[in-house]
Amino acid sequence: MHITAWLMFTILALICFGVVGLLQKLSTDLVSAESALVWLIVGFLLLQPILYPGRALLNYSTGNIAIVFSAGVCNALGSWAILAAMKAGGKASVVVPFTAVYPIVVCLLAPLLLHEHISAPQGIGIVCGLGAIFLLAS
Amino acid sequence: MIMLELSRTVKQRWFWYSVLTILGWAGWALLLKIGSEEIPSEPSLFLQTTGMIPLALILVVTGSSRGPQSNLGVVYSLLNGIITGIGILCLLAAYRSGGNTSVVAVTTSLYPLVTFALAILLLHEKLTKLQVCGLLLATVSIVLFSL
Helix, strand or coil: CCCCHHHHHHHHHHHHHHHHHHHHHHHHCCCCHHHHHHHHHHHHHCCHHHHCCHHHHHHCCHHHHHHHHHHHHHHHHHHHHHHHHHHCCCCHHHHHHHHCCCHHHHHHHHHHHCCCCCCHHHHHHHHHHHHHHHHHCC | CHHHHHHHHCCCHHHHHHHHHHHHHHHHHHHHHHHCCCCCHHHHHHHHHHHHHHHHHHHHHCCCCCCCCCHHHHHHHHHHHHHHHHHHHHHHHHHHCCCCHHHHHHHHCCHHHHHHHHHHHHCCCCCCHHHHHHHHHHHHHHHHHHC
16 A cells, blocks of 8 residues: 555644644643643744744744734643643543634634635534534533 | 533533633634735744743743642653644645645544544543534534635
């Protein structure tokens, strides 16, 4: 069987993101959500040398740099909250799929903020996502 | 019966933390969408990670991250960050090596199924039939959003 490079990378990404859900639960069983977040960010920082764009950073507008930087702040808040959810007794098998439906909010806000339209599949996705939240919380 | 369970769940802290996660990550996705019009993936990831530092600093300086420490817990947390980063790098590599954007996005968005399988196998978590239906519905929803 021939596995193409892109497929191998895709499967690796899928496994990595899936394993992370488990690690979130395992870590918050042993340390506080806040401590888990700090060490998570340290783990992230270890990859910074690979990603460092050098002088290319100077070519981007300050506004867009601030926006992407703020995206990181939101990501950190979301990451802290999922760790806190698990620390507060949420099951990994419930919290991970529950929080994975966050694109619902994006789809609802995108028409207002980005003047995008909700496509038919996205509309069905919103309904399914709300149903999923309802069932996972039951 | 479902409503009774639901009213019990909304009184639990994990539920509201999960809602906060949804809001935080939705903000992340929206801001990234705006910023990515000019900034490519790798520099964007560098800047995003830099954006995570202030919260870590606040938690360290205020002492919120103190408390009972466990070496194993620290290792799990470190791995959490490293593996997430590797996952993102693999995702970018998949796009760069010719993967169809939709196929890559849909496949990787199925990660809750991997977590679910691992949680059942390794943590022995149990879900009710309704929650399993919810998991499947969430999967359909995530796939539709990725299209």
